[in-house]
Amino acid sequence: MAEPGDEQRIFDAYAHLFEGDVDAPAPSPPTAATWTWRQAANPAGARVLLALDADEVVGLVCASGQPVLVNGEAARISRVDDIRIAPRFRHALGRPGLVVRMGEAWERAFGGMELDLISWGFPTPAAWRVLNWHVKVQAVRTQFKLVGQLEHLRIGEAGGLVAEPVERFDDDVEPLCARLAEGRGLTLARDVVWLDWRFRQRPDQSYDQAVVRRGGEVVGLAVFRTGDFDGDRNVGLVCDWIVAPDDDGAANALLAWLAERARAAGCERLVLLLPETSPDWRPLQDRHGFLALRLAKRFLLADRSYAKQMRMHWLHQSWHYTFADTDFA
Known part of the structure; x- marks a missing residue:
């Protein structure tokens, strides 16, 4: 997991982590103010996982914790905003590479009945293919x-x-x-x-x-x-x-x-x-x-469930959300 003081090297990593991704061209790194708002100031807590090769950030998962009600009971989920792997650590010749190890580490750190019931987002088509095949991410709906x-x-x-x-x-x-x-x-x-x-x-x-x-x-x-x-x-x-x-x-x-x-x-x-x-x-x-x-782009709503009640059919029928839940607005 990321530690206080990791912010600058995370910002510096953005460009090379997005290299070669035609679905998601490299964005500008977040400003310090936006990063603090999204992570440290978030009432539901921060979710950041780094993969390091020596001191270089070669993998990054950033998510926003979200307080929810599940049939009236308080719980938490997380919305994944970025999943990025350095090009040399991406899967090749059928080998999933670093993404599987990061998925396993994410589940240990954040997934479960006492932690986040699901992690969810709108993956790019390329990310969806890898996450669905290797990390048990499921499609909830075409949005x-x-x-x-x-x-x-x-x-x-x-x-x-x-x-x-x-x-x-x-x-x-x-x-x-x-x-x-x-x-x-x-x-x-x-x-x-x-x-x-x-x-x-x-x-x-x-x-x-x-x-x-x-x-x-x-x-x-x-x-x-x-x-x-x-x-x-x-x-x-x-x-x-x-x-x-x-x-x-x-x-x-x-x-x-x-x-x-x-x-x-x-x-x-x-x-x-x-x-x-x-x-x-x-x-x-x-x-x-x-x-x-x-939606013309990023039209698939997908999630990784860590609790038995979070079945795909139940989520499809019972999950209510608006733009407020997403990072689109």
């Missing part, structure tokens, strides 16, 4: 996105409800998040500590946040920012969407606010990321005019 062209959105009456912009979420959002988590199997445990870390403290992005109240009670929340996603430039990303599927008034109030923010930013469409099994999926299409489109 779709919901796209709403602003000119075609259907936004009905909100019954006097209005989305109120907020600088930060207060603890009055927690009852709504807890109530909607009931019956959803696996979902993020959204409390104000996690929400504040995810959206307000992030140093490299800024977000707009809003809540809808009915009689003083929070009945909906949404998070918005602009960005590029899946080859589409300057779209309105609905980074979080928490509202009861049958609460048309709250949903209409949130959509009116999201459409207003998107137009002000020069966007032509809103994009959400949800599983097609989500209770929000059909209402957004049938009532509001969103279209379901398969």
